[in-house]
Amino acid sequence: MSTVINQAVVAPAATASEAPRPPWRLAFTIAAIALAFVTLVKWYQHTFSWTVGTDSFSPEFQVYWMRIFYAQIIGLPLLGAIGAAWLWLTRDRDIQNLPARDELARFYAMFSILVVAAIVLISALGLLTEADAAWHQVVVRDTDFTPTHIFLFYLGVPAGLGGLVMAWIWVHTRLPYFANRVSLPLSLAIIGFMMAGPVVAFNEWAHTFFYAEELFGAPVHWFFVLAGFFLVFLIGFVIQCVQRMYELTRGYSLEEVEREMGLTSR
Amino acid sequence: MSIELGSTEQGEISRAPRGKALNNVQDQVQAWRNADLFFFPLISILIGGAAVFLCALTVGDWSYWMDWRDRRWWPLLTPLLLLVLPTVATYAFWKYFKLPVAATGLALGFWLSQIISRYVNFYLFTAFPMNWVMPEVWIGAAVVLDAVLLITRSFALTGLVGGFLFGLLFSAMNWPVVAPMHMPVQLGDTVMTLADYMGFQYIRTAMPEYVRIIEAGTLRTFGTNVAPVSAFVSGFFAILVYYVFIWIGSKGANPAWLKKLV
Numbered sequence: 284m285s286t287v288i289n290q291a292v293v294a295p296a297a298t299a300s301e302a303p304r305p306p307w308r309l310a311f312t313i314a315a316i317a318l319a320f321v322t323l324v325k326w327y328q329h330t331f332s333w334t335v336g337t338d339s340f341s342p343e344f345q346v347y348w349m350r351i352f353y354a355q356i357i358g359l360p361l362l363g364a365i366g367a368a369w370l371w372l373t374r375d376r377d378i379q380n381l382p383a384r385d386e387l388a389r390f391y392a393m394f395s396i397l398v399v400a401a402i403v404l405i406s407a408l409g410l411l412t413e414a415d416a417a418w419h420q421v422v423v424r425d426t427d428f429t430p431t432h433i434f435l436f437y438l439g440v441p442a443g444l445g446g447l448v449m450a451w452i453w454v455h456t457r458l459p460y461f462a463n464r465v466s467l468p469l470s471l472a473i474i475g476f477m478m479a480g481p482v483v484a485f486n487e488w489a490h491t492f493f494y495a496e497e498l499f500g501a502p503v504h505w506f507f508v509l510a511g512f513f514l515v516f517l518i519g520f521v522i523q524c525v526q527r528m529y530e531l532t533r534g535y536s537l538e539e540v541e542r543e544m545g546l547t548s549r
Numbered sequence: 550m551s552i553e554l555g556s557t558e559q560g561e562i563s564r565a566p567r568g569k570a571l572n573n574v575q576d577q578v579q580a581w582r583n584a585d586l587f588f589f590p591l592i593s594i595l596i597g598g599a600a601v602f603l604c605a606l607t608v609g610d611w612s613y614w615m616d617w618r619d620r621r622w623w624p625l626l627t628p629l630l631l632l633v634l635p636t637v638a639t640y641a642f643w644k645y646f647k648l649p650v651a652a653t654g655l656a657l658g659f660w661l662s663q664i665i666s667r668y669v670n671f672y673l674f675t676a677f678p679m680n681w682v683m684p685e686v687w688i689g690a691a692v693v694l695d696a697v698l699l700i701t702r703s704f705a706l707t708g709l710v711g712g713f714l715f716g717l718l719f720s721a722m723n724w725p726v727v728a729p730m731h732m733p734v735q736l737g738d739t740v741m742t743l744a745d746y747m748g749f750q751y752i753r754t755a756m757p758e759y760v761r762i763i764e765a766g767t768l769r770t771f772g773t774n775v776a777p778v779s780a781f782v783s784g785f786f787a788i789l790v791y792y793v794f795i796w797i798g799s800k801g802a803n804p805a806w807l808k809k810l811v
Binding site for chain 1: 562563564567570571572574575577579580581583584586587590591592598599601603607609611613637641662663665670671673674675752754755757760762798801802803804805806807809
């Protein structure tokens with residue numbers, strides 16, 4: 284199974300004679316699935332927040348919201364652990380001998396999926412964050428587990444963390460350039476995201492003091508900024524990938540490339 | 550736990566590519582075009598999204614509500630926080646790709662994400678009018694920042710001139726959206742701005758005056774001088790913000806390696 288998935292996802296267009304191409308169709312399919320899921324989440328939030336989400340002591344709240352909370356908080360870490368274990372156990376033991384063509388195809392697969400899926404993921408992050416801001420301006424909370432928190436914190440954080448840990452394992456076990464050493468910027472980006480866990484806990488604790496008014500720029504929220512700021516280390520990871528992709532694709536001189544592109548030689 | 554820093558060249562094993570990835574110069578040109586398709590959107594989207602998150606949690610209140618957009622704090626704080634992540638991304642784009650486009654790209658991604666969020670969350674979800682929750686626009690200020698980098702080709706001069714203009718121009722560039730909300734209206738015996746009046750129509754948990762951080766104290770008597778004074782102060786602080794976060798950007802974009810994690 285792993286061979287099939289690796290070939291389908293990782294080296295879609297690379298044959299012995301053909302140069303690799305980015306798997307755009309696969310990337311857009313993944314993005315469409317992600318967009319459908321985000322749409323479903325927002326539909327649920329818009330539909331059931333006002334009808335059964337304003338009183339956490341009501342039996343309906345327990346059915347419509349707390350069941351989702353428990354499913355997410357148990358299911359997502361479990362899925363992440365299974366995915367991470369699968370990625371680790373199916374790793375390529377002879378990764379250093381991966382042909383350059385396949386290595387470039389893997390970079391293409393990673394970046395084409397990332398660039399399309401990132402549009403959905405970041406839209407979701409913005410939508411879930413500002414939904415929280417809007418909701419707590421109009422409904423005074425009587426619980427930490429409000430309809431917006433259940434999706435922002437207990438869906439977004441475990442799903443994001445599981446995805447990042449799996450990405451870290453995939454990068455270090457499927458790309459020869461990253462094998463047998465550790466990318467510091469990618470690791471720091473993940474460590475920063477891990478800080479979201481204690482920050483959520485502190486935030487929920489602090490909101491037991493401040494439940495009636497909502498100042499979104501309050502100091503109690505600033506620790507989230509620190510955790511989110513670590514995403515800038517992804518730039519360092521991208522630079523590492525660029526360095527390797529340049530090594531893989533620099534067979535011809537700049538003059539030849541400029542001639543091919545129809546540019547005048549410098 | 551031990552962490553050892555290593556350079557790109559220090560691996561014990563050979564990392565030379567195994568064979569050729571491409572067949573001819575056409576493949577190479579296509580590969581480099583693919584890289585263009587990947588990296589600019591990816592960094593713009595990811596860091597632009599992080600900017601939405603960062604600004605929501607620091608100056609979100611001024612961004613959400615028109616009655617928070619005063620002449621004193623909003624023109625000062627918002628551009629300083631908006632400048633942070635474009636500056637970090639600018640370092641990588643200019644240092645490695647010589648592309649003075651990072652701030653503009655982030656501003657576009659930020660605006661798109663904001664406008665979708667305001668419509669979905671504030672209009673559809675919680676029923677606020679759109680003109681009451683319009684996000685701030687800073688695409689013009691970002692273009693100025695990138696243009697100064699393009700002309701000067703220097704981080705030092707861009708911070709001094711571009712950073713200053715970014716802080717200075719922010720509130721002026723947003724004035725067409727905000728000005729109608731600052732029109733005076735009379736309600737009973739009380740004169741207030743249209744923004745304040747709308748605020749009373751839409752009760753929020755951020756409404757009490759001990760929560761709302763807007764202009765207070767004697768500066769209210771300064772008439773029309775407050776906004777330009779705030780803009781100039783923001784411009785000067787923005788120079789400092791630019792320099793600090795260019796340095797942080799150099800750390801974030803550093804392609805460093807660990808030889809082992811534990």
